[in-house]
Amino acid sequence: ERGGILPSQPIEPSASPRREEPFVVKPTSESPTLDESRLEVNQQTLAQAKRLIQPNQASLFSQAIAQARQIRPGEPLYDQAQQDITRWSQVILDLAEGRAKQGNFGGAIAAAKLVPRDDPSIDGKAQQAINRWQVSAKQQQQNQRIIQSAKQQLRRNQASSYNRAINILRKIPSGQPGYAEAQQLIARWSRQIYLIANSRAWQGNLRQAIQTAALVPSGTPSYETAQKAISRWKVGRR
Known part of the structure; x- marks a missing residue:
């Protein structure tokens, strides 16, 4: 037995070389996703738009609307931006109507032209108002000429001149500027x-x-x- 052949031992297969997994960076709270980044950008966009607004300044509401339009469909806060645009469009129209009530038809028309076409309902009201105010502005100019003509008739202590002036003023129809x-x-x-x-x-x-x-x-x-x-x-x- 000493000189005999030792029994063969089973040979373990050699271990195959280990493949390294590719390095993947997983999102963490410190690495924002694309949506999170876009949300932050759009939040800043709306905040900047709101900072532009000043009471009774139609042009600044128009600038705020242009700012809010930078938020595209499908992006975070798009619906909020559309709501703001609609609300600010109505404010512009309200400012225009306020100017018209004061007889400032030129200013009313200028403001109404700033109403965007995003909301067909508000845009339609603005276009109708512009047409109406253009007629009123023309009447206002004509009637101011009549008033000036009447004033030119006046002569101090001459009753007949006041009577002539009154007859001229009566040409201005009721309800007109x-x-x-x-x-x-x-x-x-x-x-x-x-x-x-x-x-x-x-x-x-x-x-x-x-x-x-x-x-x-x-x-x-x-x-x-x-x-x-x-x-x-x-x-x-x-």
Whole structure:
């Protein structure tokens, strides 16, 4: 047995070389995803848009809308941006309407033209308003010329000149721009005619006072006062 052949031992297969796994960087809280990065950018975009806004400044709301439009469909905060655009568009139209109510039709039209077409409903209202205000602006210019023409008729202490001016102002139709101003001037000038007549009566010139008071147009605040004075002066009372 000493010189015999030792039993063969089983030979283990040699281990195959280990393949290294590729190095992959997994996202962590410190490495934001693409959506997270885009969210942060769009948050900053909306914040910048809101900082542009100033009350009663239609042009700045328009700039804010342009800023919010940078957020594209499918991106984070897109729906929020669209809501802001709609709200700011309505604000621009509200500012335009406020200017129109003050008689500033040129400013109203300029503001309404800044309303974007993102919301068809608001855009449609803006276009209708622009057409309406363009007509009003033309009427305003025409009626201002009438008012200026009436003022040019006035002569100090000449009752007939005030009467002519009043007749010119009555050409301005009710409801048009300048009508309220014309009515105020008519009331003031009819009062002036009566005061001229009353001054002549106190000077003892009753006949001329009656003729002057008769120039106070009917439908004016001083008409009834003038008629009563005429009745009084006809019987020789001042």
